[in-house]
Amino acid sequence: MASEEQSRMAQSIRMHLAMETEDVLGRISMDEAPQAMGYFYRKLRQFFQQPEGLGHFDKPGIGTFCAQVPLELIEAAGARPVRLCMAAGIWDQAGGELLPAKSCSVVKAMAGMAASQLFFSGVCAVVAPTTCDGKKKCADLIETMGIAVHRLEMPPSKLSRAARNYWRESVETFMAQLQGWTKQKITRKSLHTAIHRRLMATEQFRRLCRLQTKGVLRAVDYFLVTQTGFFDDVEAWTLALSDLCAELEARVAEGRGIEKQNRPRMLLTGSPVLFPNIKVPLWIEQAGGPIVTDELCSATDMFHDAPAYDETCLHDMVSALCDRYLSPCVCACLSPNPDRIRKMISLCRQARVDGVVYQTFSGCLSYAMERNAVAKALADEKLPLLYIETDAGFEDQGQLSTRIDAFIESVQAKRRNF
Amino acid sequence: MRKLREMLDKADINQFRFWTQIFFFALFIYGGWWALNWSERLPVFACAFVQDRCGSCYLLGLQHQMTAPVSRMFSLAGLGILTGFLTFLIWFVLLNKAWCGYACPLGTLQDWITKIRSGIGVRRSQYSETGFKRLKRIKYALLILLILIPLAIGNTIFGSGLSHEFEIPFCMICPGRTVLPIFNADFSQLMIDFSTSTKMILTALGMAVTGGFFVGAFVKKRFFCLFCPMSALQYLLSRLSxxxxxxxxxxxxxxxxxxxxxxxxxxxxxxxxxxxxxxxxxxxxxxxxxxxxxxxxxxxxxxxxxxxxxxxxxxxxxxxxxxxxxx
Incomplete structure (x- = not known):
């Protein structure tokens, strides 16, 4: 009986999810979308509307939380990483019955996703770095649903020697666990290939970021690209990305899109933009402020960095990966976290940013708590900041889009006065 | 100009370094064949015990000069010490510590040993962070000693002057003296001199360090450089470069x-x-x-x-x- 009810629930969630995806994609105007974006729209539709498609991966899928899981290791072990951080409103609702109402919508959505069992037919296990409390408890909850969970223990800081050693050991334990799951050994060669593939992806991602700073790609499209990178095969993603970059570069050469150059340039930071919850970038864009760069764990923080090593032996490559996933991490769960502000200011200077939008999900305490320090640092740089607290779902559209409109207008006015 | 910039940006620095090192190695070990003589005050271990060298290490000259009585150092003879140091400084200021990475034959030798190690798939060992900090100080101690010990020869620090056998204390234990002449087919330094007890102790120490040099270089990258007094001297002057x-x-x-x-x-x-x-x-x-x-x-x-x-x-x-x- 219970299972029948469960499957009915899953059915209904599935339908709602499909509708929600369609609704969100429908809000994006297709007029100026680059042709090459078609790949990403298609992939997202496929992923969210036919979740059982996950089971058709040629490799076993391994679900990951957050941006600190060394994806190269998963790929070298012959599996396919799928980052499960996604924030559909319907999952949020379903998760609301499992977790306190005050927990953040990403955590609730992930619990709801697990409860509806949509993706988990194709995912053989989940790796959860011990980042914030919400994610940790969410992993605990998922484990009670009978899903294999490995906790990738993360130190609370990244600066000390103890933290580095702890993380190294934690990653090595994870490697052993991975090889147990996939029954495939991580070799020098397979890891080298996996790292190389991710490097190529990083190279293309950075190319996209350069174009993004020129304001030729819409922020929504940019976040759809990064979101596709959560689950897509890395080589296919890289290829599609390079097509997109080539098309955008051609546009730049023709001088298209450049006319928008003197609009107020925005940086988005705070809690991650996770599909289908892309309303904030959508409204910022609609208000006339292109997002030229971001400091979000769903975009630059996840794809920007690349490991390097001198000798191609397994030990050194793993060591390089450990550093790549912990050291540049600027997640607010770290204490102290001086690099986040430093990174943001550097991004603001490089991309000549005019204003910063800081979004947090209600319940995402660590990001909310860092707000004042960030605001102060930005004030020193004479950069205005808009702080938004929101949830998955479009209910707060009226209120939020008005605030965003006003903010962008004020930034614009300030620019004109200069 | 932009082309050149681009080429430099994409340069394969490891390859460039590999060939530069070979060039300098050949120069310092076989340069004499072409009757080259650069300078006796080079900021690298171009060892003076190598027959066919084209220049030699400043530390040897420095130790020799330090054996003079202090009173003489402040006379006109001190000018020699000063010009020696200035010549060294001019060479050093040009390339800073790149002398170590690109020119030092002893460093090059260690890099070749590293190549052999990684070639046969043995992974390197690394220093613990605290151990590294502690070991770093040794080179400064060696630098001070290699000045103080020769000073004790010409000056009565210990009641009477130290034996002249301590004239070049660092060279006696430096693996450059024992190893580099081998490339000139000269194995004469690879021995323990039993003629006097001082010589015996110093040469025995030298042989032990040589053994350590090879083992260390195989296990760790640039093992010996961590203890190198030349590196210490260079660092003290590096702001001038x-x-x-x-x-x-x-x-x-x-x-x-x-x-x-x-x-x-x-x-x-x-x-x-x-x-x-x-x-x-x-x-x-x-x-x-x-x-x-x-x-x-x-x-x-x-x-x-x-x-x-x-x-x-x-x-x-x-x-x-x-x-x-x-x-």
Whole structure:
């Protein structure tokens, strides 16, 4: 009986999810979308509307939380990483019955996703770095649903020697666990290939970021690209990305899109933009402020960095990966976290940013708590900041889009006065 | 000009270094064949015990000069010490610690041993961070000793002057003396001299250090350089050099790539976020860190304030792709 009810629930969630995806994609105007974006729209539709498609991966899928899981290791072990951080409103609702109402919508959505069992037919296990409390408890909850969970223990800081050693050991334990799951050994060669593939992806991602700073790609499209990178095969993603970059570069050469150059340039930071919850970038864009760069764990923080090593032996490559996933991490769960502000200011200077939008999900305490320090640092740089607290779902559209409109207008006015 | 810039940005620094090292090695070991003689005050271990050398190490001359009585050093004879030091300084100021990374034959030899090790698939061993800090101090102690011991010969510090057998104490234990002449087919330094007890002790110590040199170089990259008094002397003067390694902390994402590729594991380069000169005493300016840094202009090698080699996004990916093809 219970299972029948469960499957009915899953059915209904599935339908709602499909509708929600369609609704969100429908809000994006297709007029100026680059042709090459078609790949990403298609992939997202496929992923969210036919979740059982996950089971058709040629490799076993391994679900990951957050941006600190060394994806190269998963790929070298012959599996396919799928980052499960996604924030559909319907999952949020379903998760609301499992977790306190005050927990953040990403955590609730992930619990709801697990409860509806949509993706988990194709995912053989989940790796959860011990980042914030919400994610940790969410992993605990998922484990009670009978899903294999490995906790990738993360130190609370990244600066000390103890933290580095702890993380190294934690990653090595994870490697052993991975090889147990996939029954495939991580070799020098397979890891080298996996790292190389991710490097190529990083190279293309950075190319996209350069174009993004020129304001030729819409922020929504940019976040759809990064979101596709959560689950897509890395080589296919890289290829599609390079097509997109080539098309955008051609546009730049023709001088298209450049006319928008003197609009107020925005940086988005705070809690991650996770599909289908892309309303904030959508409204910022609609208000006339292109997002030229971001400091979000769903975009630059996840794809920007690349490991390097001198000798191609397994030990050194793993060591390089450990550093790549912990050291540049600027997640607010770290204490102290001086690099986040430093990174943001550097991004603001490089991309000549005019204003910063800081979004947090209600319940995402660590990001909310860092707000004042960030605001102060930005004030020193004479950069205005808009702080938004929101949830998955479009209910707060009226209120939020008005605030965003006003903010962008004020930034614009300030620019004109200069 | 832009073409040249691009070429430099994408340069394969490891390959460049490999060939430069071979060039200098040949010069310092066989340069005499072409009747070359550069200078007796070189800031590298171009060992004076090598027959066919083309120049020699400043430390040898320095130790000799220190054997004079202090009173004589402040007379006109002191001029010799001064000009010797100035010649050394001029050579040094040109290339800074790149002398270690690109020219020192003993360093080159260690890099070749490293190549053999990684070639047969043995992984390197690394220093623990605390151990590294402690070991670093040894080279300063050696530098002080190699000045103080010869001083005790011409001056009565211990009641009477020290025996002249202590004239070049560091050379006696330096692996450069025992190892480098081998490349001239001269094995005469590979022995323990039993003629006097002082000589016996010093040469025995020298042989022990030589053994340690080979074992250490096989296990760790540039093992001996950590104890090198020349490196200590160079670091004390490095601010005067026209060649500088500069970091712009604002551009650093703390990805730690620079530490990952560093032969001696200098952490400062990743952790120092202040803008400016970041050369450390164990650095040998091999520039692997600059090559491994994917942030534009974060790390730069500047000659007379002109960036010669700088970290770039494109250069980084270009080099990594080459590495992939290499395996």
């Amino acid at each position: 026209v060649l500088r390694l500069v970091k712009d902390g604002g551009k650093c994402t703390r990805c730690n790539n620079c530490v990952q590729v560093c032969d001696v594991g200098i952490r400062q380069i990743a952790e120092n976020m202040e803008k400016g000169d970041i050369l450390q005493d164990d650095c040998m300016l091999c520039l692997k860190c600059v090559a491994a840094c994917p942030e534009n202009d974060c790390l730069q090698l500047k000659f007379l304030n002109i960036p010669v080699f700088r970290s770039t996004d494109t250069g980084f990916f270009c080099r990594m792709e080459k590495k992939e093809r290499g395996i």
